[in-house]
Amino acid sequence: MRILFIVSLMLFGVLSYAQTSIQGKVVDANNEPIPGANVVLVGKAEGTTTDFDGNFTFNTSEQPPFQLRFTSIGFSDFIAEVTSNNQTLTITLSEASTILDEIVISASRTPERIFESPVSVERFGLNEIKNTTAESFYGGLQNLKGVDMNTNSLTFQSINTRGFATFANNRFLQLVDGMDNTAPGLNFVLGNLVGMSELDVQSIEILPGASSALYGAGAFNGILFMRSKNPFDFQGISAYAKTGITSQEAAGDNNYYDFGIRAAHAFSDKLAVKANLSILKGEDWHANSVVDFGNPGADRSNPAYDGLNIYGDEVSTLLDFDAAAGLPSGTVGSATVSRTGYSETVLADYDAESIKTDFAVHYRPFGDDLEFIYNGRIGRGTTIYQGANRYAVSGFSMQQHKLEIKNDNFFLRGYIVSENSGDAYDTRFAAININRSWKSDTQWFTEYAGTYIPAYLGGIQQGGLSPEEASAQAHAAARQVADTGRLIPGTPAFQSAFNTVTNDGDLTTGAKFIDNTKFRHVNGNYNLAHLIDDWADIQIGGSYREYELNSGGTIFTDLDGPITYNEYGAYAQLQKKFLDDRFKFTGSARYDKNEFFDGFVSPRLSLSYTAGENRNHNIRASVQQGFRNPTTQDLFIGLNAGRAILVGSAPDNLDRDVRTFDVSASGQALAGGSTVEVVGRAAYENSFTLNSVQRFGETQNPLDLEAASPGLIQPEEITAFEAGYRGQIGKFTIDLSGYYNSYSNFIANVTTVVPFYGDSGLTQTIPGDPNNTPVAIAAIANGDFQAYQTYTNSTVDINSYGGTVGVDTKIGDFDLGVNYTYTELDFDEARFPDFRTNFNSPKHKVKASFGNPKLFENFGFNVNYRWSDSYFWEATFADGDVPAFTVLDAQINYAVPSIKSVFKLGGSNILGDEYFTAVGTGNIGSIYYVSWTINP
Structure with missing residues (x-):
């Protein structure tokens, strides 16, 4: 009842x-x-x-x-x-x-002036889209204050606010007409690769910081809202065509195309439909760094060379030449040697592509009182994604299908989001398994050692060379012999092996990802204000989501079938004005429950006051708690990424990941055979810290080894404080804010090292050994171990803080805007050297814009300037410094009202100073374009 x-x-x-x-x-x-x-x-x-x-x-x-x-x-x-x-x-x-x-x-789930918003919010509307200098509206978002944009590739840009940026940015939520645009298996948004056509965008809003109280677990570090045009309000046919070139030192000059069309029609005041299609093609940014990953100062003659964008050379081993030849220790010595790799440029498809389509039917049976909506979106794209490795995402597709009923007071929507990995593959494993297809690792290293030893001794004894000279000559000769039969890029034999490997979903022999993961989501909201005579704005709502993981064992530990789990939540908010509508109170709270974790309550309290005789000054302050549930990969991943095996920490996942490893000849007696079986649980319960293993390798002191004990993952929590001011002072519009975020149970990765035999507690000793040497120490000394990446929570305090200030004004008829962002991490890295925060954000950023939309009749221009401070990038693929960079974008436009057209000539990074925002990606070059938009 x-x-x-x-x-x-x-x-x-x-x-x-x-x-x-x-x-x-x-x-x-x-x-x-x-x-x-x-x-x-x-x-x-x-x-x-x-x-x-x-x-x-x-x-x-x-x-x-x-x-x-x-x-x-x-x-x-x-x-x-x-x-x-x-x-x-x-x-x-x-x-x-x-x-x-x-x-x-977005700020309160109800329409309100940005001036009175209880929290920071940025808006990008029709005028901003028209005047953006970037080649796309999505790229133009990086000019907003407080917004970071990391460029993975030409078609994949990742938006972030307030630190902790990664390409797999699962702390930032993106909603397209209320639908979560996160790729279900990847757990992050692929920029606008499968998003919205710019012809259909009505407005974009960005909420920096936590918003869990209204939007749940995903709204942890910021939200981007994209709202499309309703076909009742925006009818007719619109189209655009852009063409130009991308210019990069590594790739040269290449053609760039972007076309789109939108058609919308209201058949009556009850029925309207719309459809969109957009196609983008271009040459992706080439990544060609040959810096030695393990030894940045070394050149390619280093026998253990591991190039940043060279793959396959991650396969390495310590060759004890004396033991192999039966010589006394110290005669020839030992060396770490890696296999010869292949460059990314021969492994990846740089033909970037994005094809987006959507169709919507809007039905209003009682006029504007009630609206039924069906919206279907299908996106397909080819791009490069950088995570643990560099992935060639070829033919990736994602679908969203939504049914919604709404009016001014409520909405109820249900939708499904599914992805298909297409022909996506891991470029690193492609190289590794191409190498293994023509010669096994065992044979290659055996031939290497067999050539090196006589070459070295000959260089010393007959050639009169110094040990250093003899070693360099012997390494070159050994690699030449071991590489005999190597597949050469461009040959039919190489292409045949490449095709075989990239169509094989078993990463022990192939490189392909198979992923058909999906989630189903239902959410609703009801505003009770009209039932209580608008005494206050009271809203209630809730959501339910079910995940279905389906990667065939290539990403998740789902070899025996799809993995399903669910989460749900409910919230309420009260918003009330007092004191002649000058004082505004907003209070909200949300309860969320994931089936693996205890429920969590996330409240938010905000107060704002509008001052001044003309009500042109607003002061606000807010405090809120938020949380982030572990992602599908945090829980159920089981992936050999080359440098480490990634194993999620859901309780029933630890025993799903089972792998077999070869044991060194010297360790077989202790291991009880030539192979061992290691279960993922060992990464959490029987392992050493990575730093301590590295110290042991330098000192050989057993006391340096330290047992690792990463706990099973729990939801991450945040307490966020914010204060701000918005005001109009003469011709100047000022918007400033400051925040302080305190994290607990911070989710991050810890790399551990699992010995193939023995225990990390060092209680098992070698039988008959008079020194009682622990078995696990022998395993580490013999090289019988494997690195694992675990998913856990920090036990330490991690805080971040910062602020933004923006000033907009007019100088004559010209618009001028300047903003500055400061971001800082507060974390004692010295005490916890193994813990990785992935803060990945510059401390200082400055942005400016200058333009005039009507310099003279129908003619306008705009210029955007961005400067970013240097910062340290920390991610699974690679760590390193990102140098400071300066970017200048510009455009001129001319409108022809008689044909409802706007012509634009523009360019991004027109100064041509190439830069990168993450270590391992291709340098970002310049894009020059000309466009024609009809009825924008």
């Missing part, structure tokens, strides 16, 4: 009030339409925006008389009196300088 009562109450709220409908047009002093202007009901958080032609329709339950406020960037506010239903207005805005009256939805 209670459920029936609630459903009845919701339907009553949907159908029981009359509507007031106002239409009109917003123009400037020259009678030109103003697209994207905000139309807001004075005194309430209700509003809409104008379309490309400046037209709007505003529907409300409020009965006349009332007032509407009209605002747009670069124009003064205008308040119009509404005296009757179905009134038609023509509004003329005069030029000014303010951005504070724009309407945002």
Whole structure:
């Protein structure tokens, strides 16, 4: 009965009030339409925006008389009196300088002025899309204050705020029309590779920082909201065509194409449909660094050479030449030797591609009172993804299908997100297994040692060479002999082996990823304000999600079938204004439960005050708690990444990962055979810390070995404090904020070393050994061990803090904006050297923009400048310094109203100073383009 009562109450709220409908047009002093202007009901958080032609329709339950406020960037506010239903207005805005009256939805799940938002929020609307200097609207987001964008490849850019950036950024959520755009198996957003066409974007909002109280576990470090155009409000056919070149020293100059079309039509006031298609093609940024990963100062003559973008040379071993030849110790010595690798440029497909399609049906059976929506999105792309290794993501596809019912007071939606890895493969394992296809590791290293020993002794005894000279000559000769039969890129034999390996999903022999993971999600929200005479804005909502992991054992430990699990949550929020609407209180709380962990409550409290006679100063402060559930990979991954085996720490995953390893000849007696079987549980319960094993390798002192004890993973928690100010002082718009984040149970990776025999507690000793040498120490000394990457939580305090300040103004008719971001990590790395935070963010960033959308009639321009401080990049693939860089983007545009067209000529990184934002990626070059957009 209670459920029936609630459903009845919701339907009553949907159908029981009359509507007031106002239409009109917003123009400037020259009678030109103003697209994207905000139309807001004075005194309430209700509003809409104008379309490309400046037209709007505003529907409300409020009965006349009332007032509407009209605002747009670069124009003064205008308040119009509404005296009757179905009134038609023509509004003329005069030029000014303010951005504070724009309407945002994300901060409180309800429309409100950005000026009064309880937390920091950035908005990117139709005007910003039109004037962006970047080659795409998504790339233009990196010019917003507080926003970092790491470029993985031409079609994969990863957005982040407030530190802890990675390409697998599972701390940052991206919602497309309310649907989580996270790839289910990868656990992160692939930029806009399978996202939204810029023709269909109505607005973008970014919430930096934690927002778990309203959006749940994924909203931990920030959220990006993309909202598309409704086909009832934005009708007709729109199209764009861009062409140009990408320019990079490593890749040269290559063609760049980007085309899109949008069609929308309302067949009546009840039914409307829309469809979008966009296609992007270009040459990806080539990654060709040959820096020795293990010894940056060495050249390629180093016998243990491991090039950053050279793969296959990770396979190495310690060759004891004296033992192999039966010579006294110290005669020839020993050396670590790696196999000869292949460069990424012959292993990866650099033909970047993104194809996005979507289709939507909108049905309003009772006019604007209720709307049913079906939305289907299918994206397909080819890109390079850098995680533990560099992955050629070829033909990757992702689908989203949504059913939604909503009106101004509630929504209820259900959707499914599924991915298909297509022909994706691991370039490192491609190289490793191509090498093994023509000669096994055992044979290669045996031939190497068999050639090196006589060559070295001959160089000393007959050649009169110094030991160093003899060693260098012998290593060169040994590699030449061992490489006899090596497959040469470009030959049919190499291509045949490459095709075989990249179509094999067993990483012991192949490199292909097979992933068909999906999740199902249902969520809803109801605003009770209209039921209580708008005394306050009260919202309730909840969500449920089920994961289905299906990688056939290539990523997850799901060889015996798909793995499923679920999580759910519910929340409530109250928002109320006091003191002549100057003081605003927002309080919310959410409860979430994942089936593997205890439930978590995440509250948020925010206070803001609007000061000044003209209400042009707003001060805000907020505190909130948030959490992040471990990802699907944190829980169930089971992947040999080359340098380490990744094993998730879900309780029932530890025994799923079982692997067999060869044992050295000197260790076979202790291991009880030539091979051993190691279970993933050992990474957590019978292992040494990586640093201590490295120290032992230098000192051979058993006291240096330290047992590792990473705990099983738990949800990560955050307490976030924020304070800020927004204001209008003369012609200057000021927005500043500061934050302090305190983390507990911080999720990160710890690399451990598992001995093939013996125990990390050193209780088992070698039988009959008078020194009682622990068996595990012998395993480490013999090289009989394996590195594992574990998923765990930090026991130490990790904090971060920072702030942003932005100033926008007009100088004559020119728009000028400058912003600065400061970000800092507070973590005692010296005490916990094995713990990796992956903060990966510059301490200082400066951005500026300068332009004039109407330098003269129908002609405008814009320039964006970005400077980033140097920072240290820490990730599974590689660590290293990212140098400071400066980027300049620019565009000029010309509108032809008679054909509803805008022509643009622009370029990103026009100074040509190549840079990178993460160690291991290709350098980012320049993109020069010309575009034609019809009816944007």
